[in-house]
Amino acid sequence: MFTTLYEDLLAGDAKLSLVGLGYVGMPIAVEFAKHVPVIGFDINEAKVEQYKQGHDSTNEVGDEALAHTTVDFTADPTRLEEARFHIVAVPTPVNQDKTPDLTPVIGASETLGKHLKPGSIVVYESTVYPGVTEDVCVPILERESGLRCGEDFKVGYSPERINPGDRVHTLTTIRKVVSGMDDESAELIRRVYDIVIAAGTFPVSTIKTAEAVKVVENSQRDINIAFMNELAMVFDRMGIDTSEVIEGMNTKWNALGFRPGLVGGHCIGVDPYYFTYEAEKLGYHSQIILSGRKVNDGMGGFVADAAIREMVQAGLAPAKSRVAVLGLTFKEDCPDVRNSKVDDILARLRQYGIAPQVCDPWADPADAKAAYGVDLVPMEELRDLDCLIVAVAHRQFRDMSSDDVKALFADKPDAEKVLVDVKSVLPKAEFAGYRYWRL
Known part of the structure; x- marks a missing residue:
């Protein structure tokens, strides 16, 4: 029953479906469609129409x-009945109490189960903790379809590794971890x-391992960035430029290349x-992991506090100052505003009576x-402006000349102008007379 599915897909006699057409699912659908028939399904009708x-x-x-x-x-959803190879790529956020919110993946499993043949x-790509695919999703698929897993259908897991906004590390160039419930499904x-994966696949022994x-790969990055963020907070108290320290450190061959920053988004800020x-x-x-998360979750407030401190030291009244923030998305050159x-930063500024203007050409x-x-x-x-906070390193902001940045400020002495460069994208020497601060 499963042995000819690969050949049937290539021959156009079977279809592949993508359930969830966001930043992960849509690119996968488009890439597979270059080779096999693809149905792209999403419950958001407006998105589908776009x-x-x-x-x-x-x-x-x-x-x-x-x-x-x-x-x-x-x-x-009835169109899913036409496909035999299904990839589920819906988001998996966290609740207010930081516990996993499996609502999207549960809903996708219920919908797919009703139309499973x-x-x-069924391959899940949504980020989940080990055990979700087999312990949560499979029972839903069986209940809704009336089919038995292992006999009538099989499941696998292949974690998504798409990096939104990255034009170098793309779907086809990132090695893909794959797994199945047994040898047949895994192969x-x-x-x-x-x-579609030019870089090749990396099979692992079990679905839980793939999950x-x-x-773990995102938790590792989160911890390393948290370490750099903690250093930045300490160096700020010491009056040491963190960026200069990092540049010096990176001259050693085994430096890891991490930098401090705001850690949000739907992966690194959630997966731990x-x-x-x-x-x-x-x-x-x-x-360790939760300690790193605590550090990273506090960086927005730390940046805002630094901006307020610089305004006070510049002789400004923060609540009466004109403040602008460049960037709102969770990372540069990407329109994704999630998490x-x-x-x-904005919330902390508002606590001090500041009503910041926000500019983001990507959002x-x-x-x-x-x-x-x-x-x-x-x-x-x-x-x-009295204070400018460059929060996200969009290329439009990176390409601004020093004169372009200076033109945004009010006509007054440089010592009364505050520039907060979170991502260290502006040439520090060009703003020597300003109250300049960077993370």
């Missing part, structure tokens, strides 16, 4: 590629992903909580308003 019209709101593949793709985009393979899943790979949640259920309380730590104004209640301001409307 894709049909050739508009890529994620900016991951571009409007032209989307306009010419053969992906059959739909919001009709015998002889199908089939490997062969199917090898169709662990994802949460999935890992520690399952660990605590098993009786182990994290000694952006810039919001923590969708509707998304910014819905997520954070922010009305984005065009760059040309920023003027007469």
Whole structure:
């Protein structure tokens, strides 16, 4: 029943479906569609309609590629009955109490289960803690479909590794970890992903191992960045320039290259909580991972406090100052505003009576308003500033000349102008007379 699925896909006699068409799912659908028939399903009808019209709101593949793709985009779940190889790529956020929110993956499993046909393979890419695929998703698929896992359908897991906004490390150039519930499913899943992954696949022995790979690789990055953030906070008290220290450190061959920064988004800012949640259920309380998360979750407030301190030392009254923040998305050159730590900066500024203007040429104004209640301001409307916070290193901000930046400030002595360069993208020497601070 499963043995010919790979050949059937290549021959066009079977279809592949993508359940969830966000920053991860949509690019996968477009890439697979170059080789096999693909149905792209999402419950968001507006998003599906945008894709049909050739508009890529994620900016991951571009409007032209989307306009010419053969992906059959739909919001009709019954269309999933046409496919036999299904990839689930829905988001997995955390709740307010930092526990995993499995609502999207549970909902996707319920929808897919209602339309699952015998002889199908289901591969989950959503980031989850070890055990979710087999212990949470499989029972839902069986209940909704009336089919038996292992006999009528099989499952696997392949953690998504797409890096939003990255034009170098793309879907096809990142080696893909793959797994299946048994040898047959693992081999089939490997062969199917090898169709599109030029870098090749890396099979692991169990689904739980593959699930662990994802949460651990992001937890590792989170911890390393937390270390740099802690150093930045200490060096700030010592009056030492953290960037200069890092530049010196990086001259050694075994330096890791991490820098301090705001750690948000839907992966690094979330995945550690999935890992520690399952660990605590098993009786182990994290000694390192949660400490790193605590440090990183506090960086937005730390940056805002630094800006306020610099304003006071410049002789400004913060609540009466004109303050602008450049950037709202969770990372540079990416329109994704989910779990952006810039919001923590804005929240702290507001606590001091400051009403900051926010400019972000990448963020969708509707998304910014819905997520954070922010009305984005065009760059040309920023003027007469007392304090400028460069929070996200979008290329538009990196490309600004020193004169462009200086033109945003009010006409007054440089010593009364505050410039906070979170990502250290501006030439420090050019602003020697300013109250200049960088993380």
